[in-house]
Structures are given as C-alpha cells and as structure tokens.
Amino acid sequence: MSTDTRLKERGVGDLSEVDESTFTGLAQRHRRELHVHxxxxxxxxxxxxxxxxxxFLRAWRRRETFQGRSTFRAWLYRIATNACLDLLAKCRPKPATGGExxxxxxYPDRLLDELPAGDADAPETIAVARETIELxxxxxxxxxxxxxxxxxxxRDVLGWPAKDVAELLGDSVNSVNSALQRARVGMREHLPAERQDWTGDQQDARTRELVRRFTDASVATDVPALAAMLRDDVRSSMPPTPGVYVGRDAVVASWIEDGFDGMTGLRGIPTTVNRQPAVAFYHWQQQENAYLPLTIDxxxxxxxxxxxxxxxxxDQFPRLGLPERLPADSAQ
Structure with missing residues (x-):
C-alpha cells in the first residue's frame, strides 16, 4: 500500500492533520531512495x-503546503532537491583541475539493496539504477x-516529465529541456565515450577472476602482475587526497613512490561498493596482533x-559493513 493510499484511507486531506509520529513513519518509508537521490x-x-x-525537518515544518496535488513521494523529492541545491550554493567547491x-x-551495496524494487523486471530500469550509482x-x-x-x-534517472521538473525548479519547460541538453553534453565530456566503457557486470565470471588476481597480486605486492591487469589509459585517485594519475606508467610509478612494492603483511577481502567490484585491504599491526583496515580499492x-x-x-570501513579487524590466523 502506498503512502498516498494510507493518507486517503485515514481521510487526511492535508498533512496538517497528521501528528509528528505518524508523519515521521510516512516519511521514513522513503528515506533510502531520498538518500540515494x-x-x-x-x-x-x-x-x-x-x-x-x-x-524531513523542512517537510514537517511545511506540512500544510502538501495538498495532495502531487504524490507525497514527489513532494519529498521536491524538498530534497531544493535542500541539495541550497547546500551546493553555500559550500560545495568545484572539482579539482585534474578531474578528481x-x-x-x-555507497554500501547493502544499503542500495534497501531501495524499492520498482519495475525490477525491466532491463533498462535495472541498467539505469546500476550505472547511475557507479563512481x-x-x-x-x-x-x-x-x-x-x-x-x-x-529527468534521466528518475524519469520525471519535463513539466514536473520545471514546476519543481520554478522554471519553464523550455529552460529545463535546454538545461538537460547542456547536462548531457557535460556528462559526455567526463564519461568514457561508450556506455560499455564505463560500466561492467560485477557478477561476470571474468570480472570475478580479475578481482581475485588483483587481490592476490596486491597481497604479494607483485607490481608487474598488477601492471599487466591495467589498461593503458587507467586512472587512479584517492579522495579526499588531491591528485589523479592517468595511464599505466603514472599509476605504477605512484605505487612505487609510495613504497607499496616493499610492503608486507597485507590481506584482502573482495567486496562490492556502488555496484562495482572492490577489495578491502588490511595491514598487519604487530601491537594489535591483528590485521587492521588500510584501504578500499x-x-x-x-x-x-x-x-x-x-x-x-x-575511515570508510565501518559504513561499508566491513570487519574492523582480521585475526592473526586469517587467510586471504
């Protein structure tokens, strides 16, 4: 049963008739999808x-403005989008010149699994949901x-009609369509040219095998083996550390400069993040008699x-639900 159906069944014409506890329960049903948005x-x-x-705070304070002309979900998305725009206007810097x-x-995959299924059987819907959460x-x-x-x-992720987006932003449909075209051009400038070049199936057997070899070579600090897995134009970054390395030679040189080739005592756990394959690495700490979190690749x-x-x-390990330590006798 949808949130809007629940409201109608209670005979609620507007949210000003709903107490705070009931309102919170209605809003919380949309928390995960709003968070991903x-x-x-x-x-x-x-x-x-x-x-x-x-x-949620703005929605509660302005609940009398919801009159049922749109769905409760759409109303929350409107508020969330404007809250994001307000934050971006106040304090968000531009990406660094290197593109990082x-x-x-x-974003933890286990939390993405909480999203509503929607039209789960539509291949295009599944593809859009996966591709638009990748890094x-x-x-x-x-x-x-x-x-x-x-x-x-x-428009492109949520599938809203242009007139609804125009209403949300207080703009004209023509302006929205123009902004969409500019945005698509901008995306093409920063994404690989072909869709298949910026997304992959983490469940593909060949991908799983590559991740296994990457994990093994990393634990062994076998730089030549790792280099052989990289495409010529590979990119590497480590937010929030400034800098992006482009090209196999530059990436390998950065590893050597950081002393990676001389490290010992590594363990790796394959995982997934943002619907992408990943490896959580741990480093042996003698004083703790355990392997402690190092990085997530x-x-x-x-x-x-x-x-x-x-x-x-x-610092991202706890959020991703990864172990806080591995015991001394842990195997890779």
Missing part, C-alpha cells in the same frame, strides 16, 4: 545523510552546475582490464 546530487554519503535530515572529486565517498557517473555529475545536475538526475573493469581504481581510506 541526495547522494547522486552531492557525491558525499555524509552530506546526503545530513540533507535527508534537513528534508575530493569529497567523493563510497564514474558520480564523478561526472559533480562537474555539472547544480541546476543542470538536478535536471539531469530528475574500488575497480572499474572494462573488457577484462582495470580501467579505473578509486581508493578510499580506512
């Missing part, structure tokens, strides 16, 4: 969390100006080669 807009899990809280997005954070898409979106970004996400795989590595620091 804000995450696409902002690129930061933490900022998305704060913005959803702000959305320093505030980028990973390559998130990074490209962050290069767009805020309003075209909102238009792109509302999120991979983009194309045609059996690694085309992008986004590395996140150990």
């Amino acid at each position: 804000c995450y696409r807009m902002l690129g930061s899990f933490e900022d998305a969390e704060d913005t959803v809280q702000e959305t 997005v320093l505030w980028l954070q990973p 390559a898409y998130l990074v490209a979106v962050q290069h767009l100006a805020p309003r075209p970004r909102a238009v792109l996400i509302l 999120v991979l983009r795989v194309t045609g059996g080669e690694i085309t992008e590595i986004t590395i996140f620091h150990d």
